[in-house]
Amino acid sequence: MAExxxxxxxxxxxxxxxxxDICRRCGGSGRIDGGECPNCGxxxxxxxxxxxx
Numbered sequence: 001m002a003e004x005x006x007x008x009x010x011x012x013x014x015x016x017x018x019x020x021d022i023c024r025r026c027g028g029s030g031r032i033d034g035g036e037c038p039n040c041g042x043x044x045x046x047x048x049x050x051x052x053x
Contacts, residue, residue: 008039008046019050 003013008025011018022028023040036042 004041006039006041006043006046010049011047013047015047017049017051018047020045021048022046 005012008023013020023030023037023044023046025039026032026037026044028044030037030040030042030044032038037044040046
C-alpha cells in the first residue's frame with residue numbers, strides 16, 4: 001500500500017525523478033513548537049523533485 005503524502009511532498013516516495021530531502025519548515029527535526037511538523041508529518045523529511053531539464 002502506498003504511503004500517504006504529507007503536504008511538503010512533491011510526489012510519492014520512490015517516484016522516478018524524486019528524492020528525500022530535509023524538511024525546510026522544521027529543519028529536519030520533525031517538530032515545531034513542541035508538536036508534529038504539519039509539513040512533513042513528523043518525519044523530518046519530504047520527497048522533492050530533483051534534476052532539471
